[in-house]
Amino acid sequence: MDKHSSQSSLVASLQDVRRDSGKTYSQIAAETGLTNVYVAQLLKRQAQLKPETVPKLREALPCLVDHQIQEMMRPPMRSYDPNLIQEPTIYRLNEAVMHFGESIKEIINEEFGDGIMSAIDFYCSVDKVKGVDGKDRVVVTLDGKYLPYTEQKSEHMMSRQHPGGN
Incomplete structure (x- = not known):
């Protein structure tokens, strides 16, 4: 197999x-x-x-x-099937991120600075709540650590350090 x-x-x-x-x-x-x-x-x-x-x-x-x-308990091979986008819920989640993504990015930058949300140090949950109209609503929480972009200074690049100092 x-x-x-x-x-x-x-x-x-x-x-x-x-x-x-x-x-x-x-x-x-x-x-x-x-x-x-x-x-x-x-x-x-x-x-x-x-x-x-x-x-x-x-x-x-x-x-x-x-x-x-x-x-x-073994490290997984994380992947996805590209055909999953055909599934309506997954398509709508992608659509929501694409539609709101630029605004979310701008707010992350406004609130935190130049950086991104980690998808590794990350928590996600799906919850069900009642809306003000009494209808069921889906709440998807994406809770990722903020990771600032770093200025790439050559002196901080360990692979360029020579043995015994600079």
């Missing part, structure tokens, strides 16, 4: 464990102390399961087997 089909098989088995448990991502998140999106990332092998989280995840999903846990 090649790596891609092995990965797909593992993800399918992890999704089966969650479905068979009858629990939602949010329920598992509440039991493990993780965000609901991070739980989904773990079960799609887009995030790495940390050793300190294993007991909580095993308690939340007791049907996980050792092989699945061991695979989840």
